[in-house]
Amino acid sequence: MSEDIITSDLSGESKSPTNFIHAIIEEEIRNGKNEGRVHTRFPPEPNGYLHIGHAKSICLNFGTASKYNGLANLRFDDTNPVKEDTEYVDSIMEDVRWLGFDWDDRLYYASDYFDQLYEWAVKMIREGHAYVDDLNAEQISEYRGTVTRPGKESPYRTRTPEENLDLFTRMKDGEFPDGSRVLRAKIDMAHPNMLMRDPIMYRILHTDHHRTGDKWCIYPMYDYAHGQSDYLEGITHSICTLEFEVHRPLYEWYLEQVAEGSYRPRQIEFARLNLTYTVMSKRKLLQLVNEKVVNGWDDPRMPTICGLRRRGYTPESLRAFADVIGIAKRDQVIDVALLEFCVREDLNKRSNRVMTVLNPVKLVIDNFPEGEVIELEAINNPEDPEAGSRLIRFTKELYIEREDFMENPTGKFFRLKPGGEVRLKYGFIIKCEEIVKDSEGNITEIHCTYQEDTRSGMVNSNKKVKGTLHWVSAEHAIPVEVRLYDRLFATETPENVEEGKDFKDNLNPDSLKTITAMAEPSVLKLVVGDRVQFERLGYFCVDPDSTSSKIVLTALLH
RNA sequence: UGUCUGAUGGUGUAAUAGGCAACACGUCUGAUUCUGGAUCAGAAGAGUCUAGGUUCGAGCCCUAGUCGGACAACCA
Numbered sequence: 001m002s003e004d005i006i007t008s009d010l011s012g013e014s015k016s017p018t019n020f021i022h023a024i025i026e027e028e029i030r031n032g033k034n035e036g037r038v039h040t041r042f043p044p045e046p047n048g049y050l051h052i053g054h055a056k057s058i059c060l061n062f063g064t065a066s067k068y069n070g071l072a073n074l075r076f077d078d079t080n081p082v083k084e085d086t087e088y089v090d091s092i093m094e095d096v097r098w099l100g101f102d103w104d105d106r107l108y109y110a111s112d113y114f115d116q117l118y119e120w121a122v123k124m125i126r127e128g129h130a131y132v133d134d135l136n137a138e139q140i141s142e143y144r145g146t147v148t149r150p151g152k153e154s155p156y157r158t159r160t161p162e163e164n165l166d167l168f169t170r171m172k173d174g175e176f177p178d179g180s181r182v183l184r185a186k187i188d189m190a191h192p193n194m195l196m197r198d199p200i201m202y203r204i205l206h207t208d209h210h211r212t213g214d215k216w217c218i219y220p221m222y223d224y225a226h227g228q229s230d231y232l233e234g235i236t237h238s239i240c241t242l243e244f245e246v247h248r249p250l251y252e253w254y255l256e257q258v259a260e261g262s263y264r265p266r267q268i269e270f271a272r273l274n275l276t277y278t279v280m281s282k283r284k285l286l287q288l289v290n291e292k293v294v295n296g297w298d299d300p301r302m303p304t305i306c307g308l309r310r311r312g313y314t315p316e317s318l319r320a321f322a323d324v325i326g327i328a329k330r331d332q333v334i335d336v337a338l339l340e341f342c343v344r345e346d347l348n349k350r351s352n353r354v355m356t357v358l359n360p361v362k363l364v365i366d367n368f369p370e371g372e373v374i375e376l377e378a379i380n381n382p383e384d385p386e387a388g389s390r391l392i393r394f395t396k397e398l399y400i401e402r403e404d405f406m407e408n409p410t411g412k413f414f415r416l417k418p419g420g421e422v423r424l425k426y427g428f429i430i431k432c433e434e435i436v437k438d439s440e441g442n443i444t445e446i447h448c449t450y451q452e453d454t455r456s457g458m459v460n461s462n463k464k465v466k467g468t469l470h471w472v473s474a475e476h477a478i479p480v481e482v483r484l485y486d487r488l489f490a491t492e493t494p495e496n497v498e499e500g501k502d503f504k505d506n507l508n509p510d511s512l513k514t515i516t517a518m519a520e521p522s523v524l525k526l527v528v529g530d531r532v533q534f535e536r537l538g539y540f541c542v543d544p545d546s547t548s549s550k551i552v553l554t555a556l557l558h
Numbered sequence: 559u560g561u562c563u564g565a566u567g568g569u570g571u572a573a574u575a576g577g578c579a580a581c582a583c584g585u586c587u588g589a590u591u592c593u594g595g596a597u598c599a600g601a602a603g604a605g606u607c608u609a610g611g612u613u614c615g616a617g618c619c620c621u622a623g624u625c626g627g628a629c630a631a632c633c634a
Binding site: 018019020023026027043044045047077079080082083136137140141144145146147148149150151178179181182191192193194195197200202203204205219221222223225226242243244245246247248249269271276282324325326327328329330331332333334335337338340341342344345348349353382383412414415423424425426427429456461462465467468469470533535536537538 | 565595
């Protein structure tokens with residue numbers, strides 16, 4: 001008798017984590033709104049590269065659609081030809097796909113709707129809901145009033161529909177120069193919401209559009225185009241960020257002018273993502289690129305999706321991140337450590353281990369036969385038995401990490417020290433016998449002895465030692481370029497600056513160090529985009545700058 | 559000063575018929591380990607912005623404040 005309950009409890013969506021948007025949707029589905037249909041859209045403007053904040057939105061929109069057996073569209077909000085470009089269209093599609101989402105055949109552009117939008121504008125003019133204004137930009141701004149003072153009506157507001165229609169047609173036909181006239185919605189110049197004070201619907205822009213070419217010289221504004229595009233696509237939930245909250249009344253007002261029947265898309269806002277130690281605004285990211293603070297949009301220090309990709313982040317980890325940060329309406333500043341946790345968790349299970357020495361110092365095994373090479377079996381990934389193993393070569397002369405030796409150890413240092421013993425991973429236990437220094441006192445060689453029967457798997461191999469070091473054979477090691485990236489900013493909230501300073505004053509001067517490291521030969525088999533864990537050091541990704549003669553590795557986390 | 563909006567451990571998110579504030583990250587212990595990683599076990603850390611009210615009982619409902627965010631581009 002209770003079986004039904006149990007079954008429905010396990011199969012329903014009620015178990016999965018939810019957020020306030022999903023709560024709204026579930027409520028609507030219960031009430032039969034839109035016949036239970038869920039249709040979302042991701043509407044980027046093709047005027048820049050996507051960043052991790054967009055990833056949050058992409059995951060929300062596409063994730064919500066699939067959760068409720070709905071659809072998600074990709075729509076380019078391309079209503080401003082002076083800022084937009086196909087370069088961005090391409091990169092955005094690549095990034096959305098890379099993140100793991102698919103819009104099938106639902107790729108749209110706001111510019112697809114220019115004809116319909118124009119017709120609707122004409123309808124609004126005929127019905128007395130829109131007029132052509134001859135005021136210039138400065139005057140319009142003056143007439144608009146302020147947040148505390150009402151605006152005043154333009155002297156052109158009372159033009160007849162016929163006159164407006166004539167003027168609007170001539171605007172479209174290119175008779176007037178940029179900025180000379182606009183089409184405005186006739187709403188209320190005293191409205192407490194400034195956006196309702198006769199917002200501009202169309203402006204004159206004698207600029208070619210990346211898709212419509214020179215067909216148009218008037219272009220619709222965001223508020224007029226967006227809701228109507230949603231309506232035309234049958235969008236049920238138009239999910240956007242909080243700054244559009246004040247736009248909602250206008251969104252709904254425009255819809256009422258043109259919509260028929262009872263269907264209306266519904267705008268719902270959520271808080272945009274902020275991350276500690278990063279800036280997220282497109283404008284500031286563009287500035288970093290233009291001023292060459294970073295090496296382009298895909299610089300591994302950038303929070304852009306292409307930057308994160310180059311840094312080595314996996315799509316899975318980004319999706320997991322989007323999932324774990326949640327959706328709400330209060331401002332969020334997520335600790336970047338959470339993002340790092342998400343990749344680490346993913347890569348720990350998936351990436352092969354490699355031994356690489358970033359800062360080598362020579363280690364000589366005095367009692368190891370000259371010229372002898374022993375092949376040792378190394379586990380590729382202890383977290384994944386399927387990953388198998390490889391052979392690594394052990395010789396008399398090795399490199400170890402300079403930091404793994406301390407001449408005068410203090411406290412809890414349990415790596416190599418004079419007279420101390422340590423294990424060389426997959427190899428032998430060695431004992432430090434003496435050190436050689438140059439005239440300046442720098443250590444140039446560390447001399448050790450090894451115990452043959454402590455080799456991994458042999459009789460004495462479970463002898464206790466405090467530390468295990470990674471190493472490479474000096475003779476076989478491959479020099480590789482390693483780019484050690486750190487966070488771009490030195491302060492948690494780089495955008496919070498005192499008077500007279502700007503966010504670039506908070507840059508971390510050491511966000512990139514390039515070094516030559518010594519890697520085990522298996523790195524030769526890696527290809528661009530491969531991610532590996534350097535044993536005991538962190539995760540690294542093969543950079544596209546790699547050539548056949550030089551491998552470049554980007555530090556993801558170290 | 560106007561409109562809209564939000565407030566829960568250090569951070570983020572839950573608590574969806576008013577019923578012992580939960581989960582994750584981070585931090586700290588300990589165990590274990592041939593990676594100071596991972597894993598495992600455990601701990602500290604909020605009494606829910608404030609003040610009133612309703613109620614046997616309030617994070618949740620009511621009233622009044624406080625503080626934060628958004629909005630005055632022919633940008634999106």
